[in-house]
Amino acid sequence: MEVDDTHVPSRAEVETHWVALAEGSTTREAVHTWTAWWVEHTNATIEDPMVWSALVRLHGFDMTALPETPNRITHGGAGRYVHPDAHIVKELARWRAMCREYDDDPAAWAAKVRRQAERHRSP
Numbered sequence: 001m002e003v004d005d006t007h008v009p010s011r012a013e014v015e016t017h018w019v020a021l022a023e024g025s026t027t028r029e030a031v032h033t034w035t036a037w038w039v040e041h042t043n044a045t046i047e048d049p050m051v052w053s054a055l056v057r058l059h060g061f062d063m064t065a066l067p068e069t070p071n072r073i074t075h076g077g078a079g080r081y082v083h084p085d086a087h088i089v090k091e092l093a094r095w096r097a098m099c100r101e102y103d104d105d106p107a108a109w110a111a112k113v114r115r116q117a118e119r120h121r122s123p
Contacts, residue, residue: 014054028062
């Protein structure tokens, strides 16, 4: 898949891919392939944290695990998807709410995220 490394996806673009996945008109593997360029390979700067958040989430929706080795998770392949279809839909709604919160007050959103991260840091 040829990707323009100067192109940075917009929120609308990532949302279009997410909706297509939630509606079943594209596959998890296709979305993973599309996001992999930005998540794994490029040095492109993605200024909008909501775009980056969406790319990372979409990138992981193809993760699978075999019943006999449930702690071994891979991208795609044999096994059961780690995230059920309903989770993809729920995460889309959650991401949209997060976008609204960010757009209302980016500084307050960033402070909230920092506080949450600090609570999860190990001592």
